[in-house]
Amino acid sequence: MxxxxxxxxxxxxxxxxRGINLTVNKxxxxxxxxxxxxxxxxxxSVLSGNPAFEVTAGSVTFFGENLLDMPPEERACKGIFLSFQYPVEIPGVSMVNFMRxxxxxxxxxxxxxxxxxxNFLKLMHSKEQLLELDYKLTNRSxxxxxxxxxxxxxEIFQMAMLEPSLAILDETDSGLDIDAMKVVANGVNALKNENNASLVITHYQRLLDYIVPDFVHIVYKGQIVKTGNKHLAIELEEKGYDWIKGEENQA
Ligand SMILES: Nc1ncnc2c1ncn2[C@@H]1O[C@H](COP(=O)(O)OP(=O)(O)OP(=O)(O)O)[C@@H](O)[C@H]1O
Ligand SMILES: [Mg+2]
Incomplete structure (x- = not known):
């Protein structure tokens, strides 16, 4: 896709x-x-269409269409969802109205x-149950x-509501205690099906115990320098990034 x-x-x-190549299938x-x-x-950011970033070369297609030509709203409507590393606060707008x-x-x-x-409330409650989310939160801004x-x-709740084809989770695990991390991982796993895909950005191999990836890619200086399966994440945890940097220096 x-x-x-x-x-x-x-x-x-x-x-x-500096030259990212990546194919994600359903x-x-x-x-x-x-x-x-x-x-x-x-x-x-580039995939979600953040205008601060300028694409200077290369191509991105999403279900065969040129993604880079689409404004951010269209990308979202086509099924791309980005969970931010630092979610923004929107005072005065309730979760319910925002999601609706x-x-x-x-x-x-x-x-x-x-x-x-x-029907909207029914959908919301079914997703809240799926994610074991505290009902009180949805009435707040x-x-x-x-x-x-x-x-x-x-963020995971919003994802559950929108059922994206491609979910991009940017360090959804950072700052989570172990139980919350499991809730997030369970949510991601519960939403997974044969027609959607996720890109999970993380620093911690631990998250990948709960969300088992098909592929692990290591980005270094703007390129994917290594791709493997979940064992690559374990190897990385053991050896640290000096391992990657060391290989680069030898190359
Ligand atoms: N708006 C911006 N203005 C200037 N530099 C930026 C901006 N956004 C990102 N950068 C720079 O781009 C580089 C890559 O940043 P990016 O946020 O993509 O890293 P990251 O891999 O997500 O790192 P982290 O693991 O710390 O989240 C950094 O050097 C950062 O300072
Ligand atoms: Mg980051």
């Missing part, structure tokens, strides 16, 4: 992505690892009627005063 070829991107005149979970500043969040607007915008794009208030863990769970 997603085909990234030789993707180069810059921010503020500095080249960050039903696959890909983990993206790599040291701080390697370009992982930049890749997520988002779900109905997606439905409108697919030429479906908006969900009635009662989006992310306002949420703890770090609550924000991350909330």
């Amino acid at each position: 997603l085909e990234i070829k030789n993707l180069h991107a810059s921010v503020a005149g500095k080249e960050i992505l 039903g696959e979970v890909h983990a993206i690892m790599g040291p701080n500043g390697a370009g992982k969040s930049t890749l997520a 607007a988002a779900v109905n915008a997606h439905r409108q794009y697919r030429q479906l009627d908006p969900l009635s208030a009662s 989006v992310n306002e005063g949420f703890s770090g863990g609550e924000k991350k769970r909330n």
Whole structure:
């Protein structure tokens, strides 16, 4: 569904992505690892259409269409979901209204009627149960005063509501206690099916005990320098990033 070829991107005149190649098929979970500043969040931003990043070379297709030509809203409606490393707070907008607007915008794009208030609430409650989310959160303003863990769970909740084809989770595990991490992982696993895929950006092999990836890619200096299966994450945990850097120096 997603085909990234030789993707180069810059921010503020500095080249960050330096030739990313990645193919994601339906039903696959890909983990993206790599040291701080390697370009992982930049890749997520470029895929979701953040205008701060300029694509200078390469191509990205999503279900055969040129993704880079689409504005961010269209990418979202086509099924790309980005869970942010640092979720934003939206004071004054309740979770319920925010999610209803988002779900109905997606439905409108697919030429479906908006969900009635009662059907929307039913959908919301079914997803809350799936994620074991605290009901109280949904009546509060989006992310306002949420703890770090609550924000991350909330991102997963939004994902559950929108049922994206491609979910990009940027360090959804950072700052989560072990139980919250399991809730997030269970949510990702519960939503997984043969028609969707996820890109899970993480620093921790531990998360991958719960969300078992089909592929693990290591990004270093804006390129994917190694690809393997879940054992690569374990090897990385043992050897650290000096291992990757060392191989580069020898090359
Ligand atoms: N808006 C921006 N302006 C200037 N530089 C930026 C901007 N966004 C990202 N960068 C730079 O791009 C590089 C890659 O950042 P990115 O956030 O993609 O790294 P990352 O791999 O996600 O790291 P981390 O593991 O710390 O989250 C960094 O050097 C960062 O400072
Ligand atoms: Mg990042």
